[in-house]
Amino acid sequence: MIETLLEPFAYEYMLRAIWVSALVGSVCAFLSCYLILKGWSLIGDALSHSIVPGVALAYILSLPYSLGAFFAGFIAAGSMVWIKKETRLKEDAIIGLVFTTFFAIGLLMFSINPIAVNIQAIILGNLLTISHQESVQILIISIICTLILIFNWKNFLAVFFDERHAKSIGIETTFYKILFFTLLSAATVAALQTVGACLVIAMVITPGATAYLLSDRFGKMISLSIVIGSISNALGTYLSFYMDANSGGLIVCIQTVLFITAFIFAPKHGMLKHRKKEVIHG
Amino acid sequence: MIKIDNVGFAYPNGQHALEGINAQVASGKICGLVGMNGAGKSTLFKLLTAHIKSKTGRIEIKGSSVKKALQQNLISYVPQSDEVDWDFPVLVKDVVMMGRYGHMGFMRRASKTDHEAVDNALERVNLIAFKDRQIGELSGGQKKRVFVARALAQGSEIILLDEPFTGIDIKTEDALIALFKALAAEGKLILVSTHNLGSVPSFCDEVMLINKTLLAHGPVETTFTQENLSKAFGGMLRHHHLVGDDLHDDEDARTLTVLSDDERPLVFYGEQGGQKITQPGNKDD
Ligand SMILES: Nc1ncnc2c1ncn2[C@@H]1O[C@H](COP(=O)(O)OP(=O)(O)OP(=O)(O)O)[C@@H](O)[C@H]1O
Numbered sequence: 387m388i389e390t391l392l393e394p395f396a397y398e399y400m401l402r403a404i405w406v407s408a409l410v411g412s413v414c415a416f417l418s419c420y421l422i423l424k425g426w427s428l429i430g431d432a433l434s435h436s437i438v439p440g441v442a443l444a445y446i447l448s449l450p451y452s453l454g455a456f457f458a459g460f461i462a463a464g465s466m467v468w469i470k471k472e473t474r475l476k477e478d479a480i481i482g483l484v485f486t487t488f489f490a491i492g493l494l495m496f497s498i499n500p501i502a503v504n505i506q507a508i509i510l511g512n513l514l515t516i517s518h519q520e521s522v523q524i525l526i527i528s529i530i531c532t533l534i535l536i537f538n539w540k541n542f543l544a545v546f547f548d549e550r551h552a553k554s555i556g557i558e559t560t561f562y563k564i565l566f567f568t569l570l571s572a573a574t575v576a577a578l579q580t581v582g583a584c585l586v587i588a589m590v591i592t593p594g595a596t597a598y599l600l601s602d603r604f605g606k607m608i609s610l611s612i613v614i615g616s617i618s619n620a621l622g623t624y625l626s627f628y629m630d631a632n633s634g635g636l637i638v639c640i641q642t643v644l645f646i647t648a649f650i651f652a653p654k655h656g657m658l659k660h661r662k663k664e665v666i667h668g
Numbered sequence: 669m670i671k672i673d674n675v676g677f678a679y680p681n682g683q684h685a686l687e688g689i690n691a692q693v694a695s696g697k698i699c700g701l702v703g704m705n706g707a708g709k710s711t712l713f714k715l716l717t718a719h720i721k722s723k724t725g726r727i728e729i730k731g732s733s734v735k736k737a738l739q740q741n742l743i744s745y746v747p748q749s750d751e752v753d754w755d756f757p758v759l760v761k762d763v764v765m766m767g768r769y770g771h772m773g774f775m776r777r778a779s780k781t782d783h784e785a786v787d788n789a790l791e792r793v794n795l796i797a798f799k800d801r802q803i804g805e806l807s808g809g810q811k812k813r814v815f816v817a818r819a820l821a822q823g824s825e826i827i828l829l830d831e832p833f834t835g836i837d838i839k840t841e842d843a844l845i846a847l848f849k850a851l852a853a854e855g856k857l858i859l860v861s862t863h864n865l866g867s868v869p870s871f872c873d874e875v876m877l878i879n880k881t882l883l884a885h886g887p888v889e890t891t892f893t894q895e896n897l898s899k900a901f902g903g904m905l906r907h908h909h910l911v912g913d914d915l916h917d918d919e920d921a922r923t924l925t926v927l928s929d930d931e932r933p934l935v936f937y938g939e940q941g942g943q944k945i946t947q948p949g950n951k952d953d
């Protein structure tokens with residue numbers, strides 16, 4: 387029995403996949419806490435599509451794909467923040483506008499310049515076949531992002547909660563916004579390699595949304611979100627070994643199960659609690 | 669301490685909100701900012717918090733620019749309308765603690781002094797019992813006081829308040845006024861915009877009347893007159909004028925004038941009107 391349970395750890399590729407996904411999951415979970423509160427939830431989806439022209443360009447210039455992806459993502463995020471600042475458009479409209487543009491440019495580039503990039507791998511991720519070099523890259527990205535977030539989470543909170551006040555106490559709000567979206571682009575690129583474009587969006591929403599139901603304090607919400615993100619990612623990868631299933635799909639299903647549990651049973655904001663209150667108040 | 673020198677501002681839509689403002693306010697004073705809707709009061713606050721930058725002129729705070737003053741934690745600001753998201757997972761004490769960020773180091777770790785300042789500020793606005801509430805779970809008036817507490821915790825020398833009395837009951841208003849007076853006595857400069865004309869004489873040392881330009885600025889006794897107010901509001905005030913004949917059957921020529929912009933009316937009683945300013949007691953409200 388125990389032998390069967392430990393079996394995945396005997397394979398180097400499984401071991402690597404598990405820690406890489408846990409790491410990526412925790413960084414995305416950290417970021418998700420801010421995104422869900424500011425109406426930027428769908429930005430993960432947007433960024434994962436916006437990187438396509440970057441990948442195409444990197445291919446043409448024979449640079450690493452992740453570099454192209456990162457820069458395209460960064461430019462996309464930057465233009466969204468900029469448009470938001472200059473117009474009264476709502477976040478969802480801006481996200482839709484920018485990502486379809488980037489995606490269309492990417493498609494055009496690929497159609498003019500047919501290449502051998504495995505689009506399938508970009509869309510679905512390749513967690514189980516990730517190379518040693520890629521995993522080191524992800525490790526570095528994750529550590530840098532996590533350190534920056536840990537040192538600055540209160541500044542980011544101040545900027546996102548009340549930008550005008552943040553500015554009035556001398557916090558450079560524009561700098562922090564650019565920094566935040568740089569981290570997000572980096573994390574998205576890392577997440578793309580593991581769970582793939584389709585599921586990046588879940589990783590930057592669901593853990594934060596679940597944690598939000600469980601806590602009224604931002605610091606606690608972040609910790610909970612990280613725990614949810616890393617455990618569900620590790621567990622999903624681990625289970626995919628037995629089920630011979632797509633790990634990304636499993637990961638997101640686990641996150642959703644956790645969300646539903648919180649949705650029903652959360653001590654203060656859960657459905658059962660609300661029911662009870664209604665009964666008491668007639 | 670605040671020196672405003674020929675400052676003007678136009679919004680991108682071409683709206684000239686302020687023009688040629690010259691004024692100087694010293695510390696230890698409460699200065700009322702009075703003018704009708706759209707007169708430019710909030711715009712002036714935006715300039716003083718570097719939210720927007722003036723096109724002309726210069727604002728000096730303790731001899732340095734607004735930006736520098738903000739970095740030195742000299743200015744705190746209490747917003748007019750709620751510009752924040754009440755669903756944010758932050759407690760009352762967390763919001764007030766954000767006022768302390770300017771005093772903290774790089775990681776914004778709160779020290780004992782910071783916690784004490786937060787408790788002290790909440791005590792002063794009478795919200796200490798609500799310390800651990802999520803901010804969305806407060807009433808409108810309580811929400812306002814959270815932001816006053818944040819400004820107090822910040823401990824800056826200049827406190828800007830944009831219409832702190834709207835939506836607040838008389839008891840709380842009086843408590844806030846007592847608080848402002850205490851702060852001014854501690855040497856702080858308080859700039860407060862309000863539509864409660866009746867309260868102005870009871871707590872302001874000086875008053876600025878604006879309508880795009882600065883119409884009048886000076887001590888309440890000499891500046892907050894019927895004549896100046898008529899200029900500032902240009903017939904927009906609810907105006908009740910009772911002359912001697914209406915008031916009594918003798919030779920007394922004194923007239924009674926009641927001016928009201930919004931909440932507390934302002935009462936002038938005297939021979940020409942505008943000589944004497946009286947503050948109606950709370951029982952009248
Ligand atoms: N963001 C903006 N863009 C364009 N014009 C603006 C903007 N904000 C205010 N204005 C205009 O600038 C003028 C001054 O507005 P401001 O908000 O400073 O008035 P106020 O004195 O605070 O009024 P109130 O008593 O209603 O709060 C008004 O004519 C207003 O229409």
Ligand SMILES: [Mg+2]
Pocket residue numbers: 709710711748830
């Ligand atoms: Mg205003």
